Amino acid sequence: xxxxxxxxxxxxxxxxxxxxxxxxxxxxxxxxxxxxxxxxxxxxxxxxxxxxxxxxxxxxxxxxxxxxxxxxxxxxxxxxxxxxxxxxxxxxxxxxxxxxxxxxxxxxxxxxxxxxxxxxxxxxxxxxxxxxxxxxxxxxxxxxxxxxxxxxxxxxxxxxxxxxxxxxxxxxxxxxxxxxxxxxxxxxxxxxxxxxxxxxxxxxxxxxxxxxxxxxxxxxxxxxxxxxxxxxxxxxxxxxxxxxxxxxxxxxxxxxxxxxxxxxxxxxxxxxxxxxxxxxxxxxxxxxxxxxxxxxxxxxxxxxxxxxxxxxxxxxxxxxxxxxxxxxxxxxxxxxxxxxxxxxxxxxxxxxxxxxxxxxxxxxxxxxxxxxxxxxxxxxxxxxxxxxxxxxxxxxxxxxxxxxxxxxxxxxxxxxxxxxxxxxxxxxxxxxxxxx
Numbered sequence: 105x106x107x108x109x110x111x112x113x114x115x116x117x118x119x120x121x122x123x124x125x126x127x128x129x130x131x132x133x134x135x136x137x138x139x140x141x142x143x144x145x146x147x148x149x150x151x152x153x154x155x156x157x158x159x160x161x162x163x164x165x166x167x168x169x170x171x172x173x174x175x176x177x178x179x180x181x182x183x184x185x186x187x188x189x190x191x192x193x194x195x196x197x198x199x200x201x202x203x204x205x206x207x208x209x210x211x212x213x214x215x216x217x218x219x220x221x222x223x224x225x226x227x228x229x230x231x232x233x234x235x236x237x238x239x240x241x242x243x244x245x246x247x248x249x250x251x252x253x254x255x256x257x258x259x260x261x262x263x264x265x266x267x268x269x270x271x272x273x274x275x276x277x278x279x280x281x282x283x284x285x286x287x288x289x290x291x292x293x294x295x296x297x298x299x300x301x302x303x304x305x306x307x308x309x310x311x312x313x314x315x316x317x318x319x320x321x322x323x324x325x326x327x328x329x330x331x332x333x334x335x336x337x338x339x340x341x342x343x344x345x346x347x348x349x350x351x352x353x354x355x356x357x358x359x360x361x362x363x364x365x366x367x368x369x370x371x372x373x374x375x376x377x378x379x380x381x382x383x384x385x386x387x388x389x390x391x392x393x394x395x396x397x398x399x400x401x402x403x404x405x406x407x408x409x410x411x412x413x414x415x416x417x418x419x420x421x422x423x424x425x426x427x428x429x430x431x432x433x434x435x436x437x438x439x440x441x442x443x444x445x446x447x448x449x450x451x452x453x454x455x456x457x458x459x460x461x462x463x464x465x466x467x468x469x470x471x472x473x474x475x476x477x478x479x480x481x482x483x484x485x486x487x488x489x490x491x492x493x494x495x496x497x498x499x500x501x502x503x504x505x506x507x508x509x510x511x512x513x514x515x516x517x518x519x520x521x522x523x524x525x526x527x528x529x530x531x532x533x534x535x536x537x538x539x540x
Contacts, residue, residue: 105356107513108132108346109326110334110370113140114160114499115490116361117317118174118506120326123359126515129326130355132346134333138321141499144312145394147457150437155312156429158392158443158460160499162187166304167295168500170507175309178319182307186431188409191267192402194417198263199407210406219259226260231298237286238293243469247288248281267413267423273497274390274445274464276422284469291496308433336372339485347372359509361490363387363463371487377480384474385493387463393448394458398440400426400451408440414447422446465493483512 105127109116112133120131137143141159148154162185165172175182188203200214201207214220233254237244245253247269251261262277269280269288289298296303309315321328336347337358345352360367368374368382401408410431414424424447428440435441444451448459465471475494482489488509495501507517 105513106130106354107357107359108344108353108355109359109361110337110346111140111360111362111366111491112138112328113361113492114142114171114502115492115506116140116359117142117320118503119359119361119490119509121174121320121324122506122510122515122517123513124324124326127513129324131326131328132332132334132348133328133330136331138328138330139314139317141462142313142317143460144314145458147394147441149396149435149441149457150439152437154435154437154441155314156394156435156441156443156457157308157313157433158394158458159462160313161427161432162306162308163499164304164306170503171500174503175316178316178323180316180319181310183310183434185306185308185434186410187306188411188431189268189271190402190407190409190412191263191415192407192412193263193415195415196263199402199404201402201407201409203409207406207409210404219257222257223259223263226256227264230256230260230265234285234289235293235298237289240286243473244284244286246281246469247283247285250285251281262415267415267425270423271411271413271425273467274425274462275388275466279388279466279468282469283467284472287467287472287496312433334370337370337487338372339487344486355486357486357488357513359488359490361506364465364489364491364493367489367491377477381474381477381481382489384468384470386466386468386471387493388466390445390462390464391448392460392462393444393451393456394460395442395444395451395455396439396457397442397452397455400442400444400447401428401440465497467497482509488512 107123107127107129109119109129109131112131116131120129123129143159144155144157146153146155163171188201190201192199199211201210209215266277266280270277292298332348334346334348338345343354343356344358345354346358364382364385365387368379371378401412408428410428412426412428414426425445427443429435429443430437430441478494490505490509492498492502494505
């Protein structure tokens with residue numbers, strides 16, 4: 105069969121990797137590079153060339169089994185990383201780093217702060233009782249309603265849980281509080297985030313995540329068309345037609361490996377079910393700046409972490425996050441190399457290395473309900489939908505959706521004897537989380 109794939113994020117890459125083993129595959133990508141959120145930039149800092157990631161960064165073998173398997177089959181080297189997490193609240197001046205007791209109480213006054221100690225107590229209580237949400241049925245409460253109903257304090261909500269979730273999903277606080285609590289707790293449980301110890305070791309691709317994209321390109325048989333915008337997808341009596349600036353081209357099937365809203369906008373003849381399901385899963389834009397302005401990190405160096413959440417002085421502004429790439433990627437330079445989301449106006453323009461924009465799914469009760477209806481639209485009229493939006497929005501979710509689509513089109517990913525990656529245990533693990 106002749107199959108078109110639209111979009112080259114992990115979902116499109118995974119689908120092309122598998123489907124091209126048995127079919128003729130043409131991959132359409134509007135950008136001039138493959139990878140989507142797998143985006144590595146070559147920059148120079150302190151006189152040294154660096155490959156720095158601004159999209160997909162981390163994974164681990166336990167919670168990313170498919171991605172780990174892909175890296176092993178491709179021979180992509182990885183290395184351990186730290187997943188430390190900090191918060192700086194500009195309104196109150198609070199700073200802490202969840203890595204160690206010394207960093208947690210880097211502001212010694214917090215040893216006697218009732219608000220801070222209550223936050224820690226609420227954290228332990230949340231870990232203990234939140235798993236009960238997984239026993240229920242139906243949509244369940246929003247996160248905001250759940251926290252209120254169970255008497256969790258403002259400090260736990262505003263100085264820990266919401267900044268942490270904002271860092272994970274690149275979403276403002278208001279959206280996080282509307283997030284279905286059960287969906288969030290399920291993610292946390294799946295990633296061992298409801299426990300203080302025994303968490304898995306996280307990893308990064310050594311030399312930048314672009315290395316796995318290059319490894320894929322060398323080993324698949326897909327035809328790639330970069331900088332080729334698809335204008336529309338039209339279903340035919342037998343097959344589909346893909347419209348670009350060069351006209352319409354027929355295929356037997358199409359895999360829409362783009363975002364849900366993009367997929368819906370491309371369908372020239374979307375039916376009611378496609379509009380209901382895809383239309384319920386929205387995306388939001390996030391501005392990303394790669395820079396070397398250390399002012400975007402906490403004031404106290406003990407509070408510097410891999411993931412640094414910033415609560416703005418204006419309560420109406422979104423919580424933002426700055427990733428310290430020196431820690432995450434083990435960069436061999438002294439100057440802090442930082443990736444900041446949605447706070448670019450605070451960065452010294454002289455220290456900006458790159459500016460990019462990404463889009464991330466918005467998870468609401470309606471979006472979670474729509475996920476359960478995927479089977480209603482999948483594979484109908486020669487059209488398949490792959491994307492991280494079918495899960496929690498992360499790399500493993502995107503790859504899993506690609507594997508599901510390939511299976512639906514008759515291509516299984518055969519088991520292979522595992523071959524260990526060339527890993528370095530060069531960075532310690534810690535207590536927190538991050539964007540994957």
